[in-house]
Amino acid sequence: MTIKVTIWNEGRHEQLHEEVQKIYPDRIDGAIAAGLADPDFEIRRGTLDDPDEGLPDSLLEDTDVLLWWGHMAHDEVSDGLIDRVQQRVLKGMGLVVLHSGHHSKLFRRLMGTNANLSWREMPEGDLERVWVINPSHPIAEGLPPFFEIEASEMYGEPFDIPAPDEIVFLSWYSGGEVFRSGCTFQRGRGKIFYFSPGHETFPIYHNPLVHKVIGNGIRWVKQPHTDGRILANWHRAEPIHKRPD
Amino acid sequence: MTIKVTIWNEGRHEQLHEEVQKIYPDRIDGAIAAGLADPDFEIRRGTLDDPDEGLPDSLLEDTDVLLWWGHMAHDEVSDGLIDRVQQRVLKGMGLVVLHSGHHSKLFRRLMGTNANLSWREMPEGDLERVWVINPSHPIAEGLPPFFEIEASEMYGEPFDIPAPDEIVFLSWYSGGEVFRSGCTFQRGRGKIFYFSPGHETFPIYHNPLVHKVIGNGIRWVKQPHTDGRILANWHRAEPIHKRPD
């Protein structure tokens, strides 16, 4: 079964920073798309500077799973787009939020919190070990007990999110921190997967194990069925009988 | 220890509908305040039509626990007030959301969903049985295994909320529905309790067991300690050591 995947990438670092262009000549969304090459995925791409902020209704309504990468321009995304994406998630569209997308309007909206975290500047990056703590979870399919990212941006606890429905990955950093780096959430009928590795100045989206995680995440957030039973704003119900006498 | 409780009530039905005035001559917030009479609670009241929408900063910042009742004027509450209340909850203020407050901007903001539910119009109300399903939870302290509300507005499943951290009450309706009528959530450092019984045309807020539940809820959402360790937007961390060679 084909899954219609739309990769939304803010796309600004690639325009502004030469070092990012070198690592991601086809942008971050291009690297992810290349890594996901799979006949099961029909991939479309959009960026903030495309028409309709990269997500016209026609595309959004035709998307089974949306990937979201943003960082420096969170505030430029219109509230109207956030409203539309949120409502589509609530109706069952899958969502994979990547790295600094934790601070996007979209993720904050779906979490109800600020989604803050600890952070450390380290131009050369830090060694991150991603541990699988729920080895039978479909998102961990095919992964070793842990894998390493040689140069990663440290994202540490406390991570200000509601208690996740499931924690799949916990990360360890050489510098002394830990992080819930792979978490799942359900909002309405929509499944959400947050995965933290993925900074723009490191070649993380060229890592085959990161591709594996994202591909597994796409398959997992894709609802196995959508049968149109979407809740109206109010559902009126009739009582089956009068009050007992 | 005194808990500073602010009861925020939209307060419109009491102005507009004679039947509500008869049941709640001192408004819904007045009935709740009377029912909470307890030296532990220092109670303040505000309504949407008061200055600063009833919640000036000076009051909000001095509130340990906020109660929220709204219904017909959700959209008139300013986004600025919702922003301020949300941020105060994230910093640790307790919140008790009552009845139709499920559809308030505030609750939707904190849940990330539309918080829709099933609903049935029945002018005379329906018999609701509120079952305690977690009898050792502090919010259930002093309650019988179940209690009944003779005339209640039916709120039924599916209730479009994220999985609650805890379910304390499940309700049964004579007309054939069930509902997760008492749920807890944590957002940031703030604890939230949602309790569904409480329609404006029924004298539910004169019921001593409802007062008991709300009082227990206030004690439970009140954080036992607040030591000022509030997360900044970004917390900068220093590594304890260099990467291993």
Add this chain to the structure above:
Amino acid sequence: MTIKVTIWNEGRHEQLHEEVQKIYPDRIDGAIAAGLADPDFEIRRGTLDDPDEGLPDSLLEDTDVLLWWGHMAHDEVSDGLIDRVQQRVLKGMGLVVLHSGHHSKLFRRLMGTNANLSWREMPEGDLERVWVINPSHPIAEGLPPFFEIEASEMYGEPFDIPAPDEIVFLSWYSGGEVFRSGCTFQRGRGKIFYFSPGHETFPIYHNPLVHKVIGNGIRWVKQPHTDGRILANWHRAEPIHKRPD
């Protein structure tokens, strides 16, 4: 992909009680097997009075998903069998526990509680409405918003189980009770689904919607992958580097 399903049924009521024989001439496991007719399922059956208590190692080790129905003879099941089944669940075998199986040694072992509940004798049964509260859950696939069982045995709250990972169904009874009638749990690598409707004196296992739920449950508890990474009693790990100086 074929799923190897073993239906284990205590099988005593069918030997002892004429009314049960009339309703289930091929036993409860036979009625369930008939209802599950699907080329995806390879079904095997066993009862307590079969050799090896109906679950020889050769069968258990060849089972992807086990269904468990027991009632009057919970205590006659050997601890050795419970040990073996528990360990197989922890390694990834799916488990569907039905009705009075809530009080089986197996379910209590996996829950860590007594799994008590409220109960009401009512020879003619009570009307049960099974509400879907998580409509996008795979176990709810193809179901209406609720369905009814004309004559059911009342199982009510409080149900003494750990907080389920997910609640799929809530039941309403005409007599005034509610129940978490469809719950999921993970233990080790194994997924567990508990579904309460199913008394031996009512023809519930001839109900096509009950078959639908059980079939969905089987597909859901079946692990999508099992790659042999089973934890030994202790896993010895080597440090990647010495303590920082």
Add this chain to the structure above:
Amino acid sequence: MTIKVTIWNEGRHEQLHEEVQKIYPDRIDGAIAAGLADPDFEIRRGTLDDPDEGLPDSLLEDTDVLLWWGHMAHDEVSDGLIDRVQQRVLKGMGLVVLHSGHHSKLFRRLMGTNANLSWREMPEGDLERVWVINPSHPIAEGLPPFFEIEASEMYGEPFDIPAPDEIVFLSWYSGGEVFRSGCTFQRGRGKIFYFSPGHETFPIYHNPLVHKVIGNGIRWVKQPHTDGRILANWHRAEPIHKRPD
């Protein structure tokens, strides 16, 4: 309000190993008792080699909160004692399980899993950083964002437990692992706190921050009310009315 705390310690290493005697001349339970010195706590101590395995009924029934430390003699604890302690937890006694107690019959019984984990032998120990990931949780009261244990035994993921109700602490090890080192669970009416630091060959139970955590844990698992509404094996309920015609 005085909390009656019983510290149960297997007590074998202290008899057999000189290095342990040196670190804990008054045994592990003695070090914990000394660290808990607080007028709120009435502390009693018991070991496996005391009469009635250190927990006669008279003591168990008079205990509000039980601490459990065991390691080399898990299998020598009688099943009868485990039965009695489990039932008392289900009725509301608080339980704090320490370090290698994760592999005790008692903890496995309450979890339903084997509670295996990764582990590394390192005679000099490893540096452990205990991170607070839920800073407003009562068990984290008064703690810094993280604290360090200079020499600790590594306990790593995957930790084979059911999803905890809450995670309070995550640990980082210099050697490259992470661990859910502070977790809470509810079973029946009983609250459970597991805390992993605490090996017998390191002076961890002389650490004031470890005392602080254990003291906070005791206060948290102590039920705020116990009003005797304990579920019988079966609770018989009467319907409120006949089926609707």
